Amino acid sequence: MRELQIFLSFMILVIIFYVSIHSSNPVKEFIINPYLKLKLESRRTNIYVKGRVFRQCMYLLLNIPTNQVEDYDEIDSIDEAAERLDRSLEGNQNVGLGISPEEEFMGHCSNLQVWAENGYDTRILHRNLAFPLLRRLTEVGDPIAKKVFKEEIAIRFASKHQTVTQYLTENGYLKYLSADEFESILDDVNPPLLRDLTEGIKFMFDNPQNIDINIQINYFINSLLRNFGIEHISLLTSRILKEIPKKNSEIFVKTVYELFKSRKSFPLIQYLNQHFEYFKDFEFEYDFIKYKDKLVGIYSSKKVFLINQNINDISKIEILNGKSEQIEELDLSNNEIINMEGLEAFSSLKTLKLNNNQITKLKGINNLKNIENLFLRNNRVSELVGLENYPKLKHLDLSGNLNITEIPEELNKLTELETLKLWNCNIKKFTESSEKFFWMNQNYRYYTGYTEEDKRYYESNHVKKASSEKGLYIDFVRGVLKSRKIMAEQKLSYQDIFDYENETSRKAIWSGTPTHDFKNWLKNKNQTKITFFL
Numbered sequence: 175m176r177e178l179q180i181f182l183s184f185m186i187l188v189i190i191f192y193v194s195i196h197s198s199n200p201v202k203e204f205i206i207n208p209y210l211k212l213k214l215e216s217r218r219t220n221i222y223v224k225g226r227v228f229r230q231c232m233y234l235l236l237n238i239p240t241n242q243v244e245d246y247d248e249i250d251s252i253d254e255a256a257e258r259l260d261r262s263l264e265g266n267q268n269v270g271l272g273i274s275p276e277e278e279f280m281g282h283c284s285n286l287q288v289w290a291e292n293g294y295d296t297r298i299l300h301r302n303l304a305f306p307l308l309r310r311l312t313e314v315g316d317p318i319a320k321k322v323f324k325e326e327i328a329i330r331f332a333s334k335h336q337t338v339t340q341y342l343t344e345n346g347y348l349k350y351l352s353a354d355e356f357e358s359i360l361d362d363v364n365p366p367l368l369r370d371l372t373e374g375i376k377f378m379f380d381n382p383q384n385i386d387i388n389i390q391i392n393y394f395i396n397s398l399l400r401n402f403g404i405e406h407i408s409l410l411t412s413r414i415l416k417e418i419p420k421k422n423s424e425i426f427v428k429t430v431y432e433l434f435k436s437r438k439s440f441p442l443i444q445y446l447n448q449h450f451e452y453f454k455d456f457e458f459e460y461d462f463i464k465y466k467d468k469l470v471g472i473y474s475s476k477k478v479f480l481i482n483q484n485i486n487d488i489s490k491i492e493i494l495n496g497k498s499e500q501i502e503e504l505d506l507s508n509n510e511i512i513n514m515e516g517l518e519a520f521s522s523l524k525t526l527k528l529n530n531n532q533i534t535k536l537k538g539i540n541n542l543k544n545i546e547n548l549f550l551r552n553n554r555v556s557e558l559v560g561l562e563n564y565p566k567l568k569h570l571d572l573s574g575n576l577n578i579t580e581i582p583e584e585l586n587k588l589t590e591l592e593t594l595k596l597w598n599c600n601i602k603k604f605t606e607s608s609e610k611f612f613w614m615n616q617n618y619r620y621y622t623g624y625t626e627e628d629k630r631y632y633e634s635n636h637v638k639k640a641s642s643e644k645g646l647y648i649d650f651v652r653g654v655l656k657s658r659k660i661m662a663e664q665k666l667s668y669q670d671i672f673d674y675e676n677e678t679s680r681k682a683i684w685s686g687t688p689t690h691d692f693k694n695w696l697k698n699k700n701q702t703k704i705t706f707f708l
Contacts, residue, residue, distance in 0.1 A: 214279040252299060285299065286299075289304070294308050305326075305347060323350065324355060332363060356406050367398070372414050392433050407441065408448040463492065476522075480504070481509075483509060499519070499521050502525065507527050509531055514533060517542060521544075524544055524545065526542070529549050537560055542564065546566050556575070557578075571593075573597035578600060599617075599620060616645075621654075629641075
């Protein structure tokens, strides 16, 4: 008994000690938005992005003496302030200044709250935190971060603040900009790195003695690509060409081409279009595809991808040596194509992708008898006329064509058809013979022939909801179609059902069939109407 008392006393002491330790270091949490929150853990502030710790060194930045407040009136960002500040709070020295971990935590919460409320304005936070955190929020899908990320990079780079432009350059943030965005900021700012490397290239050409030009150009261009990205090589080399002697331009352009052409990410077509004047007599190892005298692609196999090339007239696509008849897969997505005329030159096509164009009618491909896969997502097609011309068609994707409202019976002529996608269309009608296509590939999820009354009745009689973010549930769609059939046969409305159920507190329909009592109620109601009329 004595040993038990000693053991219990010891356990009580352990519990008290454990509670005291943990109560002195409570975990505090501050939620900014669904993607961003802060926690005070073990007396340190941690940032969490989408539930995961974002490991970033943090400190409260400013400690401005009261007699120096006026010095900060004209600053535009925290980064400018950082060049003037007393860095006494840096490096976790806040204890000596009487700032507790809890006070520091609240300071961080306040800073990030203001940052988020101002649309992730990177001027509000120090660049070492603002840009990595904004990039991470973009990666996890924060819609505001995705919208402003590239914009913030461009705006802050264009501010010409030396430490900011240097930070963005050295940490590779300019790689995220499109060619147009990158070019626009280069018009206003000449990054020191680009300027210095251009001077190095000029010096190399002016002093060619004992220099291997290939090695030197490889060094200079790789230095640029590490900071600006290979996707911007065409623009970077164009800038360099403006500064080096004309007599050296051709050797520079061709050397860069030979050094980098085999890299998978090298924008070959863009580079050659930018510098085509230097390649007029050049012997290439592949055939080019042209559109209105501009290079848009390379023919290297039976697959050709001409995405985002501003093509609006298929007949103007030029593939040398009659090789258009050999192509089996052609991707013309994300262009400006209005009609399908001109495709007759590609008689061997098996797969054709025309997603994200402006096509309204399925005309112009009558001779493409070998087509097996046809993709026309997000166009303006309204009628599925002419599909009988594709007897071998197996897969048809018409998702996102909002003008398609009906599934035609003509689809039954496509005897080989295995999949039909009509997602995000506006399907309201189909016949008994075309109903199978409605249920194919979950097309029913995007049925638009129901009303709010349909939805209200279904949800009042079922535990399940009628829909989710991914579309309608199959039970709801089946219920709507069955209810419509019953209503047509019995000549009744939802109002009749609601009135009966309110009056009797009984169900009007069981297992998809009107109850006997409900039918009698309807009969009496109709008889009353007739009597009243008489």
